[in-house]
Amino acid sequence: MNRKEFAVIGLGRFGGSMVKALSDEGVEVLAIDNDVEKVNQFAHIASHAVVGDTTDEAVLKSLGIRNFDHVIVAIGDNIQASILTTLILKELGVKKVTVKATNDYHEKVLKKIGADQVVHPERDMGRRIAHNIVSNNVLDYLELSDEHSIVEIVASRRLDGFTLIDLDIRAKYGINIVAIKRGREIIVSPQATDVILKGDILIVIGADKDINRFEKKLVEE
Structure with missing residues (x-):
């Protein structure tokens, strides 16, 4: 998998939390703000931090x-x-631009000028958004505590055709698959003999570090 590079513009509360969360995910992050003090705060957290308009x-x-x-x-x-x-x-050709909206009017304008994703930090957790944009397979991420989460993960070809007992996920990774979504069907409390198919949505619960290990070993393509 190619190493992705991210840039965060604006180092207020939301932008700062994004820089920290992305850095925690182990990706390259450029932090940009026009305030020297804010840039200095993130000089040792981001891969690079620069002052700029x-x-x-x-x-x-x-x-x-x-x-x-x-x-x-x-x-x-x-x-x-x-x-x-x-x-x-967008005019410079940046592939994906996610923008924080202050209100509904702001969101409407952002969408009209081509923003790929608009977020309202009041309704979305910075950590959740960071996790979703780093992983190609994670659809949703709900923080239960500082260290535990419920995550929706798309099953890749690496999992295609294997049963839960084949994968032995609970023993190897310490996480539990509590449901499998397949189209309109939802398999709740799947059995050990249930087969996973590519494209299934696995609803996984566990410690963040164990979920991340599972993603890296079995999910990411």
């Missing part, structure tokens, strides 16, 4: 922003700067 196209070009796989615009206190930054990112 992202409403200036020349600044974004100089950072090589078009080479990043995913850019998160977390500018919170200036809707105009958020919109302008998003517009420039």
Whole structure:
């Protein structure tokens, strides 16, 4: 799997939590803000942290922003700067742009100018969003506590045709598959002899570190 590179623009509460969460996921993160103090706070957390005005196209070009796989615009206190930054990112050809919206009007404008994903941090956890954008297989992520979660994972070809007893997931990874979604069918409390098919949605519960281990070993393609 190719190593993805992310950039986070705006290091307020939401942007800062995204930088920390993405760094915890072990990916390359460029942190950008026009406030020197905020940039200094994240200098040792992000892979790189720079001061810059992202409403200036020349600044974004100089950072090589078009080479990043995913850019998160977390500018919170200036809707105009958020919109302008998003517009420039899309014009420069950034593959995926996720933007924090302050209100419904802001969201409507962001979608019209091409934002790929709009999030409302008040309704979404930074950690949940970070996990979802890093993994190709994770559909949803619900934090139960600081260390335990319920996760929806799409079964890859590596799991296709194996029964739960073949995979021995509970013994090897310490996690439990509590349900399997297959189209409109939901298998609750699946049996050891139930076969997993590619594309099944596995609802998994366990410690974050064990779920991450399972993803890396068996799920990611």
